[in-house]
Amino acid sequence: MSPDTSHPGAPDTHAADLAALDALFATRGAERRVAPGSTIEAQGATVHTILRLRRGCVRSCIYTKAGDRKILSFRAPGDVLGLDAGTTWPAAQEAVETVILDVLPRTAFDRALEADPALQRAVRAILSAMVADHARLLVLTACAPAVDRVRAFLAAHAARRRSPGFVALPMGRRDIADHLGLSMETVSRSFTALRDAGDLDLNGAAFYRLTDRAPETPLAAAA
Amino acid sequence: MSPDTSHPGAPDTHAADLAALDALFATRGAERRVAPGSTIEAQGATVHTILRLRRGCVRSCIYTKAGDRKILSFRAPGDVLGLDAGTTWPAAQEAVETVILDVLPRTAFDRALEADPALQRAVRAILSAMVADHARLLVLTACAPAVDRVRAFLAAHAARRRSPGFVALPMGRRDIADHLGLSMETVSRSFTALRDAGDLDLNGAAFYRLTDRAPETPLAAAA
């Protein structure tokens, strides 16, 4: 019964709690602009600021010693970055396109958090939503074949951007591949397969529309 | 107690905060015993209680509509269950072996949470640790081949149970498979491969010891 958070699987977050977050950034926040492709916060760097994404798309990714990259999530406007961090950033934050961020010093954020119960609830709700999002991705990558992963990804992406017609896809095939645990080529072939099956309309490589008869996601079933 | 939390990747949790959790369960908690293999909380069921695992091993798993099962994590004594839940359990909680739980009504937990800043910090720390754990699993399953996944799993499991010699493995091959995104047979073959390579000593199917020269985990690298 909540108007709901930006994360589909989020536990019940009261709008009032999220408003506390908005107010905090509105009154105390500075602004930061980042160019496409550049790193906003490096993996392992010290957390000096809490960030709220105002415009653009950010990828949160982890690099392994072997040089592999895993994109944990793509963040959309309204998302807050850094709440799961301890003293250092567990994942790199990178701008997929031009990005505008609200910036708040961590010390200021912690002070506000200590004093405001609504803010505390909001933070817990966001962390729970992150857990739920990761769980969804774990299920998807473990249980679904390539085409279904891509379809589910496109469906989720379109749901976040409630635009009427074609949906813009800011990230490239490589990014999608590293998010879904596939190779770039397999992602591309999945796009082609979905198009040939009539499930997907493509307008160039970066705009798409899913057919209404898109299959169900292979997600949670009741007990 | 431990200077650290039970989760290796947890952000900096002050021992005092975790103590607040211990105290809460110690003073207000009832006890519950569950038989091996049975469901403690069903997926989608209403959350009436917060649970703390006192003895035994619990698996948190998600069932898909297609009937697939994904085990998100195995919980060890000291772990708290239900902190990421909204009104319903996002994952089923099942006893791998005989389990003893501390039980606290959710209403009581929420009241205590509202009043105790240390408890709030503890909850945030645990949620962050869950995010980190899921991220680790995502990287592992996306980037590592079967043998490496199994090796990493066995290493992590042994690390949680600081026992001198052989380590007990309460869960079966099927459970490990559903956790790592592999088939039961591939898990079994990986055990055999590790044994033949000299990386693993097996004592029956449920007790093992990893050779000291175990390769590094393919995890996070600095920026």
Added chain:
DNA sequence: CGGACTTTTGAGTACTATCAAATGAAGTGG
């Protein structure tokens, strides 16, 4: 128009899943 990059398509390979059977362990009842 050319150059650099991204995406798509192609061909062959490798890893893991699936199906199936044998071996091993554990508990039950005679």
Added chain:
DNA sequence: CCACTTCATTTGATAGTACTCAAAAGTCCG
């Protein structure tokens, strides 16, 4: 205590999906 049932694990053979290497086609700018 042993024979038998039952379930878990291991091993074997085969097939399928996705990866790798490689090249062509498409896109975006300068």
